[in-house]
Amino acid sequence: xxxxxxxxxxxxxxxxxxxxxxxxxxxxxxxxxxxxxxxxxxxxxxxxxxxxxxxxxxxxxxxxxxxxxxxxxxxxxxxxxxxxxxxxxxxxxxxxxxxxxxxxxxxxxxxxxxx
Amino acid sequence: xxxxxxxxxxxxxxxxxxxxxxxxxxxxxxxxxxxxxxxxxxxxxxxxxxxxxxxxxxxxxxxxxxxxxxxxxxxxxxxxxxxxxxxxxxxxxxxxxxxxxxxxxxxxxxxxx
Numbered sequence: 001x002x003x004x005x006x007x008x009x010x011x012x013x014x015x016x017x018x019x020x021x022x023x024x025x026x027x028x029x030x031x032x033x034x035x036x037x038x039x040x041x042x043x044x045x046x047x048x049x050x051x052x053x054x055x056x057x058x059x060x061x062x063x064x065x066x067x068x069x070x071x072x073x074x075x076x077x078x079x080x081x082x083x084x085x086x087x088x089x090x091x092x093x094x095x096x097x098x099x100x101x102x103x104x105x106x107x108x109x110x111x112x113x114x115x
Numbered sequence: 116x117x118x119x120x121x122x123x124x125x126x127x128x129x130x131x132x133x134x135x136x137x138x139x140x141x142x143x144x145x146x147x148x149x150x151x152x153x154x155x156x157x158x159x160x161x162x163x164x165x166x167x168x169x170x171x172x173x174x175x176x177x178x179x180x181x182x183x184x185x186x187x188x189x190x191x192x193x194x195x196x197x198x199x200x201x202x203x204x205x206x207x208x209x210x211x212x213x214x215x216x217x218x219x220x221x222x223x224x225x226x227x228x
Binding site for chain 2: 004006010034041042043044046049091093095104105106107108109111
């Protein structure tokens, strides 16, 4: 079945630094990818929709200058958390849609800890 | 707009007992409905989905769910719980192909020996 790879699986960074998370569709081309954030014991909250070759669409309340999304190819989307702060610590999950079908295929998530 | 409500943030059953996780949806258009399972520190794995056609859908690991339009429900069931079923379960809805997915708050399933 369709596979989505997310890297890294966990990262620890210092406050003020930037962190890049990659999301790759391994066996299909994904024109659209989605980025979610999940706090402990809570559900997934959609942050943004990443469209190949165009600007991402951010959900209300998500700072686009803080969470930079780039979808430069049909198999890769990246999320960069800029000037990270401890409150950005969370579990970030990407998903990708294979053409013409549902559902979404999810990566295994990235646990970000900002110290 | 689409939304999902999962009744019960925590469900506890004994091993071998029936599992019932409740999900109600709200959608202005015919919905596509999904159940996902999440193990600690992992992404989401699809259990089953309803798009069109048969309203009783069977998924992996012995789970099934029934789409009931009149009740706007999509409850997840399994006849006999296994210890390995302990996880977080999410119900989700999209308005159709190609659109983003909205998740319920999740239900944590605990299985007692």
